[in-house]
Amino acid sequence: MKNKNRLRIHILLLLVIMLPILFKFYSPILMSWGIRNGIITASTLVFAAWFILSLFLGRSASCGYTCPYGALQEIIGLQILKKKPKSEKADIIRYLVFIGFLIMVSYSILKAGGVKGVDLFASNGNFQLIILVAIFIIAIGLLSVLLGSRAFCRYLCPQGVFLTIGAKLGRKIKIPSLHLKSDQDNCSDCKLCDKFCPVGLNISNMVITNNMDNSNCILCGECIEKCPKKVINYSFRTND
């Protein structure tokens, strides 16, 4: 498991290095622009694929392993500054942002009057959009400096809420899906797992209360790697 998670950090680093190319394939700004103009962009298709995967893999395949923006925030916040997001009470802000985003998307779809075309790489030659994407990247980087690892994911990202809904839906309709499981009897309450969670969850408490399902968990496996007692592990199963 240790090697597996070292591999994950390398994947995150690669995502950050490739961000100047990857933003063409996935950017919330380009997706929003597409929705507003009735255009299907590569970002919309990537997001649709992530949503389908969330039914089986929760937020692991998207937020945990392939989102370059999440990677940037985690590398800056946790790997470089050793800073976690502080509050677990941030959900209210994220859900309010999500409701605002939902209203904006619904209004935009109605106003656009359906799909007018496909422009996968909408940023090609569109300097206004490229500047907006650049501002977004700088802003989420700064948020991680100020508020800790994955601050944007934790406090603001409306797409994380969509993916959480996908994960919950998968569990509700009893599709076999990825979970965390724990063996609380072996836990020494050393709290090492808490220290390394990139989204700042109180994992030791999750273990003690035997409640390993948390909508903010991105199933990254850092707690699995760091636990010296091998208390936490993945499990692929249907919901009980």
Ligand code: SF4
């Ligand atoms: S790292 Fe392992 S032993 Fe320590 S508190 Fe977390 S689950 Fe318990």
Ligand code: SF4
């Ligand atoms: S609880 Fe574990 S798997 Fe979930 S986000 Fe935190 S470290 Fe990653």
